[in-house]
Amino acid sequence: MVEVRTPFEFPAIVNEKAARVVAGLVVLVAALALLTGWLWLSAVLAVGFALRVASGPRFDPFGLLATTVIAPRLGEPVMVPGPPKRFAQAIGLVLTLVATGFLVAGLPAVTTALLAILLVFATLESALGFCAGCYAFGLLMRAGLVPEETCAACNDISLRQRQPAGV
Template sequence: MASVRISFEFPAVVNEKAARTVAGGVALVSALALVTGWLWLAALLAVGFALRVAFGPRRSVIGWIAADVVAPRLGTPKRVPGPPKRFAQAVGLALTLTATVFLAAGLPVVTTALLAVLLIFASLEAVVGFCAGCYVFGLLMRVGLVPEETCAACNDISLRRRETAAA
């Protein structure tokens, strides 16, 4: 019988192409929710974010499709540090959980606003490669709120080059 191993580790290095594809999927689901009025999709987005934060990018449907189906077709992986991407996923989780709570409380206008914010930031990452969560993570490191050892590759580009060569 095969053993099942569940890992709570987020990868130290992720494929930027897969991350941008995940953002594209999040943007599409957010847009679908806003256009159709199916605001309950915020709860599904929250589950996906929770799975990616807890278990890594391949543990959600959008993450699996991005990492195993779409990204390999986009060419050579572009390796980037994982901790900022995990932080960005946690921000997405906070947004979608808050949106879901407000929807359950009978305040769909707040849910709509939060999904619109998510759509904007997910689109920025998917289309132009700007990860707002990663940017904030970097700022938090610079002011000392995130310890440097959390992401050594974030501060030292040569470490990223070595990890890319090893991958």
């Protein structure tokens, strides 16, 4: 079954392998920014996060590269609920927007610190598969701050589906 989505809709389930690849690409760009002093790359990262929050990988270069080129070469997809991943992308968006704002305000040290934080959390997801945003999403669900219907698959593993690579 092919899932039909509107252009600006996040997928209900996502390939964990593709998400980890995207996190790895974020690590590379954040590290490049920190190592070279090209802190303006925080704006580039913010655009990518905004595109992913709005529509998943559909319009984002990192997401497209991850879902169509790299992740299919990593074997069978591992499907996970989409809402926690979207929440994590939203956290990345806020972090990079704030980092860019501080850069524009003439406070590059704050931008550097925020990019270092992003680097740590993106590395945790990419290398170890630990999504801090997903973990926070789960805590918010348990606290009742995120309604259960937002992510039924988060609570019931039987609702998670295996789909072919690239979906």
